Amino acid sequence: MTERSSRLTGFATLSRSERLDALKDWLPEGTDASGILGNTGVLSGDLVDRMVENAIGVMPVPLGIATNMVVDGEDVLIPMATEESSVIAAVCNAAKRCRATGGFRTSYAGSLTIAQVQILDVADPHRARLEILRRFEEMRDLCNQVDPMLVELGGGLRDVEVRLLDGRHGRMVVVHLIVDTRDAMGANAVNTMAERIAPVLADWTGGRSLLRILSNLADRRLTRAEAVWPADEIGGAAVVDTMLEAAEFAVIDPYRAATHNKGIMNGVSAVVLATGNDTRAIEAGAHAYAAQSGQYGPLTRWEKTADGGLAGSIELPLSLGIVGGATRIHPVAQLALGIMRAESAGRLSRLVAAVGLAQNFGAVRALATDGIQKGHMALHAQNIAIAAGAEGDEISRIADAMKARGEINASMAARLLAELRT
Known part of the structure; x- marks a missing residue:
């Protein structure tokens, strides 16, 4: 057998068919890679090559529709992309059971995104903090020059925070640029702003700039959803009480909370993926937010209503966009946004939060009754x-x-x- 090497010189410059030929020694015997990967579906081969490096094909994921959803008084269909059975069915079932009480009500904190600039070797960090805050107007002008179109759309630098953090080598100054990215997720805009302003901040403070990048803990973009399920839609008062006991487990135990939140993200990530948004950013932000108290906990809360029903709520950071990146160029993502009539980042975030709450209801009810496997x-x-x-x-x-x-x-x-x- 010929020894194989992962050092594939010039692989990036090959066509996709040539790359598949170069992989022949790595494929199981009898595998027709061209037949499996040759069809890129709705994505043109040229687009696939431009979206990722060393492209060899696409990995299709089933796309389904969550039905029965009523969000803020409006009936809506929500596309979800997932490979896992029962995820979409759980959302449909949960949504049907709370239609009588008006479905899901949501709120959205806004589209503020944080970029961080790390400044090291500052001799007088407290004075440096005041100097940075004093020069906010200059910072705003410099940052807003990065993306004039964003400013025209009503976005741009809104505020600045300066944090002093103690590290192994002394105190560092961390500057937060708080940017309104409007209907974009905003990573490219805020990262460019951070890189533009970093040497200026270093000059003002007499320090040395290092990291300049957004934070995925998007706690300025919190989205909330709530709903009430009547007891008779759930299975009676006993099921309500059992679900509350099951939900409490996630509040007091991080081992349970991790799986509790994973179930929530089954629904959240499915909508995020269907719309071409960044699933990893959303998941990182959600889990970081769940740990802000010092102990990892659930993203949802469950209570009994005065008339014996079950009230659920969710709060999580959602840094989503409807313009830019894969969302703009992927035809399925555009279709998904059209189906759910998500005409703004805020609207999309509200729908995603509602799906996350519905998903959690379905999982907790299943666990508290028949078990998840049935x-x-x-x-x-x-x-x-x-x-x-x-x-x-x-x-x-x-x-x-x-x-x-x-x-x-x-x-x-x-x-x-x-x-x-x-």
């Missing part, structure tokens, strides 16, 4: 049948047979398929 595995049964080799109408027949037996696993799928074919 519904999840029933929906996942067809995937297991496909993995076992089922094709065409065999897939549904094998899936139904597994569900009827109450045994949904790979070995049962293989056994049933063998029986069916003989």
